[in-house]
Amino acid sequence: MDARGGAGAMNGNAADWFVERHVREGRSDKPAFVEAWQNGRTLTYGELSQSSARCASALLRAGLRREERAAMFVLDQIEFPEIFWGALKAGIQPIALNTLLVSDVYQTILEDSRAGIAFISHELLEVVLPAALASEHLRQIVVIGGDAAPAGTISYVDFMKDAEPAPTVNCVGDEVAFWLYSSGSTGAPKGVRHVHNALRVTCDTYGLQVLGIKESDTVFSAAKLFFAYGMGNGMSFPMSVGATAYLFNGRPTPDSVSEILATYKPTIYCGVPTLYAAMIQKWEVEGAHPEAPLRRCISAGEALPGEIGRKWKGIWGVDIMDGVGSTEMLHIFLSNKPCDVAYGTSGTAVPGYDVRLVDDAGADVSIGGIGELLVRGHSSAADYWNQRDKSRATFEGEWTRTGDKYELTDSGRYVYCGRTDDMFKVSGIWVSPFEVEQALVEHPAILEAAVISQRDAENLEKPKAFVVLKDGKTESDLGEVKEFIKDKIGKWKYPRWVEVIDDLPKTATGKIQRFKLREPA
Structure with a gap:
């Protein structure tokens, strides 16, 4: 498949390439996911193939039909990839949801998406269950873990019991595969719908040509799987090459992340500026930092202050490659590159993407000027669910408006200035x-x-x-x-x-x- 990701470039369901391909190529016994806590479980590629196929079968048995939605209130644990890829195998669209919201927001999302089934990690029941029980659309609520499933729900173990593996449905790459909800930096979240091809596009562009991920890598992403940046880091990128990802279901703090780095020794670490800053402060106070064979460190979510990047390199000898992505584009499309890092800038376009700056009239901005960043690439979302005006305002033909203001330097790098509404x-x-x-x-x-x-x-x-x-x-x-x-x-x-x-x-x-x-x- 080329980076353009057209329907003819990839035949069928993304789950076939990300999951089943590894079984065909002999990686059945390779760990795909490892839970990074005491007594955490391991899920191999072969086990994922079987469990996701059984989940697909259980979804169909529960009465879910192709193109219906499955809401995922799931922490970073091995059930997340089982359910996500199982839904894709059944032609059902999983919705990976922020696990840090409140009941009222969850109720709004369930009403908006009209999901037919919900999967809930038991740790989230207090906040999520009231919204789930109030939904008129949910026909089944599945609880992951815990001692006993509450009234009106079924345990994940019982949901999966006796389910025989189902075949992966065939589909074209331009079919909607899954949903994310925008993080809401400027207001209420919006349902963002992505197609099957988009997952592989991000792997063939940023994952392969910038991150340079390899089968031998082990990856830890402090950024969670429920949003676009974390999904790429902790699931699709490692699975694109048959690497191993560490999952952590708790809050990423300087202490917990330091322990994971020391214990599991990943080769790739993916964080956000706030956490990078807090970790550096912790290690400066303590006068020591954990040991890990890090070869790549990346940041996104918010622009990385140059001072943080320089201090991190002074500690680890490894640059932080700061990049820019969005829920709408699925992952990073503008980034610093290995051996080409300029702190204080967002770097240059990721191969496979085009970017430009425009003024309020839509005219291109010259070097040194400030304009809104537009991006073109084949990982762009299909649309916002049931928000026609916002879809038209954001997705302009091949171009997607980011809502970010940037300055283009004479060296061809882009310097972040702020959100359009913040300038x-x-x-x-x-x-x-x-x-x-x-x-x-x-x-x-x-x-x-x-x-x-x-x-x-x-x-x-x-x-x-x-x-x-x-x-x-x-x-x-x-x-x-x-x-x-x-x-x-x-x-x-x-x-x-x-x-x-x-x-x-x-x-x-x-x-x-x-x-x-x-x-x-």
Whole structure:
């Protein structure tokens, strides 16, 4: 298959290439997934072939029909790939859902998607079950793990009991395969529908030509499987080459991730800027870091401050390859590359993708100017479910609007400026919130920062900063922080107000939700 991923380039169901191919090529005994906790389980490629086929059979036995939806409220555990690929084998569309939301949002999603079945990790029952029981569309609720399935549900063990392996349905590559819901950095999540071919396109482009993943690699992604970045890192990329992925069903903290790096020693680590910063702070305080044979480290979700990348390389001798992706494009399409990392930039287009910057009138922006980033590539989503106007506004023919503002440098690299809704002008000059945030995190007392616009006494827009301090630091340690910023990036860009807070509001992918900082208290 070429990177264009047309219907004629790939015959049939994505599950055949990602799962069954490894059995045909002799990898049945190779671990595909390992649960990275005490007494965690291992799932080989051969076992995945069988269990996903049995799951397909159980779905059909439960009365699910082709193109119906299966909602997945599933933590990163071996049942996730079993259910995901099992649904694809049956022609049913799995919806991988954020496991960190609240009941009201889940109820909205279940109503919007009209899923016919839900799979729920037992750890999530308190939040998810009320929404599931209230759904008029769900015909079955399957609980994974736990001592006993609550009333109105069935255990995953009983759901799978006596199910004989079902054959993989044949389909064309342009059929919808699965759904994701956008992370909601600017508001309510939207149902994003992806086709079978899109999974392999991301592997043939970023996975193969940037990440350079190999069969011998072991991968740990702190980013979870339920969103696009984590799904690529922790499932589709390793499975594209027959590698092994470590799954962790808990919260990725500096302590838990450090333990996983030390115990399982992955060769590829995939994180987000917030976690990279927190891990570096932990190791600086402790004066030591775990040992692992890391050869690739990547970041996405939010632009990586250059200071974090430089410190990480100083510790590990390995660069963090910062990249840009989206739920709509399934994975990273703009990235730094191995041996070609420029911190403070998002790099260049991933092979197989085209990018351009446009102004408000849709005209191309020249070098040095700021414009909205558009991307073209064959992993683009089919549409937003039941949101025609938003689909038309985002998917313009072959091009997808990202909603991100970028600057193109004379070296051909792209520098992140902020979300389109986050940009503002001071004294008639565009200010990039991210540029100010990068300067702020270089201050020795600041761990994280977010910048928004606020109107002053003259009703003019000026930058306001919210900062999270490093452990042990107090507001007095900020000193002349405004002068610190003036000296780094320019006198008109410094924050007129600096407010210390405990945490920044973020999506599950690590994107700062600046719209929440702009909301009145």
